[in-house]
Amino acid sequence: xxxxxxARGERAVASRQYLDAAIALDDPGIARRATLIALLAGDxxxxxxxxxxxxxxxxxxLEAAQYQALLHARAGESAEALQYLLHVADGATGAMVGAxxxxxxxxxxxEPNPWRSATLxxxxxxxxxxxxxxxxxxxxxAVQADRPAQAVEFATRTLALDPNHLDALFLRARxxxxxxxxxxxxxxxxxxxxxxxxxxxxxxxxxxxxVLAGREAEADALFEDILVNAPDQHDARLARALLALDAGxxxxxxxxxxxxxxxxxxxxxxxxxxxxxxxxxxxxxxAIDWYARVSPDVERWMxxxxxxxxxxLRLDGTAAVADFFARLRAEWPDQAGMLRLNxxxxxxxxxxxxxxxxxxxxxxxxxxGHAEFDWQLGLAxxxxxxxxxxxxxxxxxxxxxxxxxxxxxxxxxxxxxxxRLAEAGTLLExxxxxxxxxxxxLDSLGWLRFRQGNLAxxxxxxxxxxxxxxxxxxxxxxxxxxxxxxxxAAALAxxxxxxxxxxxxxxxxxxx
Numbered sequence: 001x002x003x004x005x006x007a008r009g010e011r012a013v014a015s016r017q018y019l020d021a022a023i024a025l026d027d028p029g030i031a032r033r034a035t036l037i038a039l040l041a042g043d044x045x046x047x048x049x050x051x052x053x054x055x056x057x058x059x060x061x062l063e064a065a066q067y068q069a070l071l072h073a074r075a076g077e078s079a080e081a082l083q084y085l086l087h088v089a090d091g092a093t094g095a096m097v098g099a100x101x102x103x104x105x106x107x108x109x110x111e112p113n114p115w116r117s118a119t120l121x122x123x124x125x126x127x128x129x130x131x132x133x134x135x136x137x138x139x140x141x142a143v144q145a146d147r148p149a150q151a152v153e154f155a156t157r158t159l160a161l162d163p164n165h166l167d168a169l170f171l172r173a174r175x176x177x178x179x180x181x182x183x184x185x186x187x188x189x190x191x192x193x194x195x196x197x198x199x200x201x202x203x204x205x206x207x208x209x210x211v212l213a214g215r216e217a218e219a220d221a222l223f224e225d226i227l228v229n230a231p232d233q234h235d236a237r238l239a240r241a242l243l244a245l246d247a248g249x250x251x252x253x254x255x256x257x258x259x260x261x262x263x264x265x266x267x268x269x270x271x272x273x274x275x276x277x278x279x280x281x282x283x284x285x286x287a288i289d290w291y292a293r294v295s296p297d298v299e300r301w302m303x304x305x306x307x308x309x310x311x312x313l314r315l316d317g318t319a320a321v322a323d324f325f326a327r328l329r330a331e332w333p334d335q336a337g338m339l340r341l342n343x344x345x346x347x348x349x350x351x352x353x354x355x356x357x358x359x360x361x362x363x364x365x366x367x368x369g370h371a372e373f374d375w376q377l378g379l380a381x382x383x384x385x386x387x388x389x390x391x392x393x394x395x396x397x398x399x400x401x402x403x404x405x406x407x408x409x410x411x412x413x414x415x416x417x418x419x420r421l422a423e424a425g426t427l428l429e430x431x432x433x434x435x436x437x438x439x440x441x442l443d444s445l446g447w448l449r450f451r452q453g454n455l456a457x458x459x460x461x462x463x464x465x466x467x468x469x470x471x472x473x474x475x476x477x478x479x480x481x482x483x484x485x486x487x488x489a490a491a492l493a494x495x496x497x498x499x500x501x502x503x504x505x506x507x508x509x510x511x512x
């Protein structure tokens with residue numbers, strides 16, 4: 001029954017049936033599958049019961065301990081999660097301890113809350129400090145959690161234990177660049193010898209750091225030189241194409257993507273970005289053709305479908321988008337819930353939040369997971385101006401995940417719009433403290449400082465947010481601060497940059 005339900009896309013039914021089987025049978029394999037299916041269905045209570053059964057039937061199974069850690073972490077029970085992770089780390093001897101720590105890193109890296117994962121991995125490393133694999137894992141997850149200064153510290157600890165850890169050397173350089181974007185002199189100095197290395201892969205990694213340091217021309221020249229000596233170094237060709245795309249050199253980017261297709265390198269990426277390129281040119285029919293060629297077997301497939309939907313929206317409006325997603329759901333019934341959520345997200349992001357709310361109102365949250373549903377509901381309601389409904393959705397999410405900075409930022413920004421500055425400040429300060437290099441959190445806190453009348457602090461934070469990841473909202477916030485501060489020259493330059501980079505903001509730019 002569970003397998004039949006799963007084949008029909010009825011994950012909730014499959015989860016219940018498998019739990020019944022796990023309880024009735026003394027088979028840890030059935031309990032394991034029951035745990036996995038419940039997780040797939042987003043059914044945390046059932047997953048907990050199945051995992052408990054699995055652990056009782058196979059008390060020495062380290063995979064069961066890993067999933068117990070994951071479930072406790074998702075429930076916000078970090079102390080219990082940590083004990084299970086330490087049990088996994090200690091479930092081996094010799095070199096296998098390092099392998100188990102690498103496994104823990106992989107497990108935590110896939111979690112939806114990267115900030116909690118980073119904190120847990122840092123605690124594991126600190127409690128087993130003699131293993132470089134633990135510190136390296138902590139450094140990796142710290143980068144994911146927008147904590148680059150912490151990542152520098154952990155990568156340095158890794159290198160103290162293993163001076164030949166090449167990955168840690170590159171990661172430390174990357175983290176240093178994330179601490180100070182565009183300042184690559186000190187960060188890149190220990191790696192300068194890799195610029196001319198015999199290994200094309202090492203040269204590629206150094207060139208990627210040049211991109212992060214804002215030295216795009218140097219990076220492009222190095223990528224080109226790599227390809228002269230290793231024409232099938234497809235990573236370098238793709239990186240060069242993306243550099244051209246980001247710089248607006250669309251013809252150069254198009255040539256490079258077609259070359260990848262000809263050489264059968266990164267084919268799915270090339271197809272996807274040819275769609276992005278056509279969409280950027282306003283050639284929406286061509287964009288649809290490219291996106292439609294992306295295989296459903298790759299992760300980019302859903303992004304490609306969203307690309308098609310954006311083009312359809314531009315060409316034919318919301319009714320055509322609804323028809324497009326209806327056809328997708330008929331073809332991929334097991335993805336129906338996620339496709340509805342993506343349709344709602346697309347409508348919200350493209351100025352149709354009321355249509356998004358109508359779509360969400362017709363959904364059963366249990367089909368897609370309450371967290372994902374509430375997140376889209378909160379975003380749509382906020383864009384539609386229904387602040388009370390948005391606040392209810394975000395608070396419901398925070399009840400289950402109170403230290404999630406993305407949720408704190410979302411609710412804090414909503415309260416800021418509602419002129420509830422004190423409440424907003426508590427949430428936005430907490431979000432920024434958890435992820436000090438996150439551009440969105442910097443933007444929100446900078447806008448709070450502006451609303452509080454602290455122009456100097458607002459400018460510092462908004463300029464850093466803009467430097468880390470230019471976005472239309474951040475640019476408009478910074479423009480307001482520059483004008484309020486009387487810096488007309490900087491305001492004029494930023495206004496020109498906004499109009500060129502984000503034409504959709506033109507109507508919001510001051511006209512005087």
